[in-house]
Amino acid sequence: MNIKKITPQQLREKLARGALLIDIRHADEHRREYIEHSLNRPLDDLQQKIETDATCVVFHCQSGLRTQANIERLAKTAEHVAEVYILDGGLAAWKKAGFATVADKGQPLPLMRQVQIAAGGLVLLGVLLGYGVSPWGFLLSGLVGAGLVFAGISGFCGMAVLLSKCPWNKR
Incomplete structure (x- = not known):
């Protein structure tokens, strides 16, 4: 066809x-x-x-x-x-x-945008913690990056699953 x-x-x-x-x-x-x-x-x-x-x-x-x-x-x-x-x-x-x-302007942001905001925020937090508090803070950024790589390879995004269960995404 x-x-x-x-x-x-x-x-x-x-x-x-x-x-x-x-x-x-x-x-x-x-x-x-x-x-x-x-x-x-x-x-x-x-x-x-x-x-x-x-x-x-x-x-x-x-x-x-x-x-x-x-x-x-x-x-x-x-x-x-x-x-x-x-x-x-x-x-x-x-x-x-x-x-x-x-x-419907009352709808929350698209789930993928929520994932991008959360992942970006966690990476930024990890970098700030790594430079300002302890080098162990960089581990947070590394874990988020590993999670994103896993999501890209497997098609399963744990962060998206968690965010979808948040109260603002329940309608």
């Missing part, structure tokens, strides 16, 4: 004709801001074929990178649909084109 890219203007026309729009971002990203009537089916959950009567399906993410990187996987989940597209530039292109989104 050949999945083509479409512009936000083309997507708008297809939506008016009944196309199904699928947002493959994580649920917390989708809750924060989404295109009206889009269905959230995170990429990690797309294991089987999408059940729809729609003759046209359009996938999108934040910037278009995730959809492009997973184009074969998306094609398999929608191989029974006549027309399948990805939104070129994702949600960012949709907004840049001046089209409305539904936003």
